[in-house]
Amino acid sequence: MSDCCSTNTKEMVSETSVSEYCPSCKKKGKKVKIITLKAILKPSVLDSLNPNSEHFFCNLEGCDVVYFDTDKKTYSISEIKVPVFQKDDSLTVPICYCFDWTREKITQYVKDGLASKPLEHIKQNVKENRCGCEVNNPQGSCCMGNVTKFIKQLP
Incomplete structure (x- = not known):
């Protein structure tokens, strides 16, 4: 990729x-x-x-x-083969398609006081050249902005 x-x-x-x-x-x-x-x-x-x-x-x-x-x-x-994060507000829709970070999973991490873990996990995998955003994410680009925005808007 x-x-x-x-x-x-x-x-x-x-x-x-x-x-x-x-x-x-x-x-x-x-x-x-x-x-x-x-x-x-x-x-x-x-x-x-x-x-x-x-x-x-x-x-x-x-x-x-x-x-x-x-x-x-x-x-x-x-x-489209997959639900689109920007168009589907379901908790099970991925925000990060490459590493399966859904709204539900990220919300749980934030509740548990681990808000930085999803971004750390994604960044580490990007660093290791494991992301495939062009073929996994309907927007065709990196999800980190979406993940960061989602985490910031959580209570």
């Missing part, structure tokens, strides 16, 4: 500045690599994927669209 969880600021800025707007909710999407769609879309919809288009991830909770491309082709929640 690439260094999707790296903190190279130059790489992060250029990746996030390339955006389009979701045809459904009009929110700016985040560009994702084709490998992410190939890994996350259900096999029944892969034949409609245009590998020559740029693809984007829509993270708006109330929007049914998960991915869209520059031709405004959309892929909805029902066409």
Whole structure:
């Protein structure tokens, strides 16, 4: 896998500045690599994927669209193999797809006074080059921001 969880600021800025707007909710999407769609879309919809288009991830909770491309082709929640953290508030949905850190599991660690453990575990595995965010996480990028935000909003 690439260094999707790296903190190279130059790489992060250029990746996030390339955006389009979701045809459904009009929110700016985040560009994702084709490998992410190939890994996350259900096999029944892969034949409609245009590998020559740029693809984007829509993270708006109330929007049914998960991915869209520059031709405004959309892929909805029902066409995705896994639940999407940003669009499903279930406790069993992963926040970290590579190492199975769910809302429920992280909440329990925080209750037990171990709030830093999930991030430490993820960081250690990233350091050991074990993450596979491009193929495991529907957003196609590192989850650490989502995990950190989730922990901070817990009571």
